[in-house]
Amino acid sequence: QVQLQESGPGLVKPSETLSLTCSVSGYSISRGYYWAWIRQSPGKGLEWIGNIYYGGNTYYTPSLKSRVSISVDTSKNQLFLNLSSVTAADTAVYYCAKSIATGTTYFEPWGQGTLVTVSS
Amino acid sequence: EIVLTQSPATLSLSPGEKATLSCRASQSVSSYLAWYQQKPGQAPRLLIYDTSKRPTGLPARFSGSGSETDFTLTISSLEPEDFAVYYCQQRSSWPLTFGGGTKVEIK
Numbered sequence: 001q002v003q004l005q006e007s008g009p010g011l012v013k014p015s016e017t018l019s020l021t022c023s024v025s026g027y028s029i030s031r032g033y034y035w036a037w038i039r040q041s042p043g044k045g046l047e048w049i050g051n052i053y054y055g056g057n058t059y060y061t062p063s064l065k066s067r068v069s070i071s072v073d074t075s076k077n078q079l080f081l082n083l084s085s086v087t088a089a090d091t092a093v094y095y096c097a098k099s100i101a102t103g104t105t106y107f108e109p110w111g112q113g114t115l116v117t118v119s120s
Numbered sequence: 121e122i123v124l125t126q127s128p129a130t131l132s133l134s135p136g137e138k139a140t141l142s143c144r145a146s147q148s149v150s151s152y153l154a155w156y157q158q159k160p161g162q163a164p165r166l167l168i169y170d171t172s173k174r175p176t177g178l179p180a181r182f183s184g185s186g187s188e189t190d191f192t193l194t195i196s197s198l199e200p201e202d203f204a205v206y207y208c209q210q211r212s213s214w215p216l217t218f219g220g221g222t223k224v225e226i227k
Binding site for chain 1: 121166170215
């Protein structure tokens with residue numbers, strides 16, 4: 001059974017870099033599939049941040065592309081998110097998720113999510 | 121960017137009733153549309169993908185239909201555990217986008 005668990009600081013200061021880790025168990029990231037970061041601002045809908053594919057290809061939403069980086073460490077079976085120059089608008093629950101099949105970008109399962117608050 | 125518009129924003133129904141949720145795309149997404157369910161404090165859960173396909177184990181009361189720009193999620197008879205927020209998502213083109221959600225609440 002595939003499980004994902006996000007971790008990282010719950011509080012980040014404005015203008016700093018938000019860094020999150022997604023630890024994956026029950027499946028090797030190096031075997032393929034898309035791995036995504038998705039966020040949800042308090043009381044709002046879902047926003048796709050970006051994907052990484054095993055081969056290293058990354059895709060980002062245009063509104064965050066200049067500030068975001070997604071990477072993996074296959075030796076640790078972990079997925080990473082870095083979002084620079086954060087503002088209060090980046091306050092959200094951040095989820096990592098796995099695609100349901102190679103070559104498709106529907107997601108299941110998801111991690112439980114981690115709340116990141118941007119505040120001084 | 122493809123914009124997905126969900127309606128209604130809120131659907132007030134009683135257990136046992138039929139729920140019909142709509143998702144409209146700003147341009148054709150072919151059949152590349154999914155539906156997710158999210159309960160308070162939980163991560164979203166995939167219900168339907170490629171318009172009408174159900175993951176293994178999903179109850180048959182959930183069904184999806186549509187094509188191109190107009191899609192529907194139908195819950196044939198609402199169970200107490202179905203009261204939640206539902207989101208659609210397209211994978212036809214980058215960036216991936218989600219609709220704004222429909223809340224199904226108990227009347």
